[in-house]
Amino acid sequence: MSRSFKDDVLEIMGSIPKGKVATYKQIARTVGKPRAARAVGNALAKNPDPEGIPCFKVVKSNGEIGDYVKGREKKKELLQDEGIEVEDGKVDLKTYQCEDSELGSVC
DNA sequence: GGGTTGACTGTTC
DNA sequence: CGAACAGCCAACC
Numbered sequence: 001m002s003r004s005f006k007d008d009v010l011e012i013m014g015s016i017p018k019g020k021v022a023t024y025k026q027i028a029r030t031v032g033k034p035r036a037a038r039a040v041g042n043a044l045a046k047n048p049d050p051e052g053i054p055c056f057k058v059v060k061s062n063g064e065i066g067d068y069v070k071g072r073e074k075k076k077e078l079l080q081d082e083g084i085e086v087e088d089g090k091v092d093l094k095t096y097q098c099e100d101s102e103l104g105s106v107c
Numbered sequence: 108g109g110g111t112t113g114a115c116t117g118t119t120c
Numbered sequence: 121c122g123a124a125c126a127g128c129c130a131a132c133c
Contacts, residue, residue, distance in 0.1 A: 038117075
């Protein structure tokens with residue numbers, strides 16, 4: 001049951017296992033809109049709950065952290081705090097990117 | 108390999 | 121309802 005696109009994104013993002021990250025495109029595909037990667041980033045940009053939603057766990061498909069409302073450095077710090085090794089603002093997707101099955105389907 | 112442009116979707120004013 | 125914004129992605133030169 002999908003309330004709204006952003007809510008689904010937030011829900012999926014909350015399903016991301018600790019120590020792992022998901023890409024915008026990955027989340028977009030999970031919500032059923034593989035072309036809505038931009039909308040995903042936009043939903044995070046609105047950040048309805050920056051303290052309850054680990055938006056920093058979402059990175060770009062090429063492994064880059066991308067941007068962050070509070071700053072990329074802040075996001076990198078948060079990722080490292082999760083146990084994710086961040087180098088030059090980038091993470092190893094092959095090591096930290098969670099599987100599509102791990103995200104949890106949104107009803 | 109690096110940089111720029113275009114294209115698609117969703118929320119918000 | 122219409123237009124603008126968003127933290128992107130993919131393709132092209």
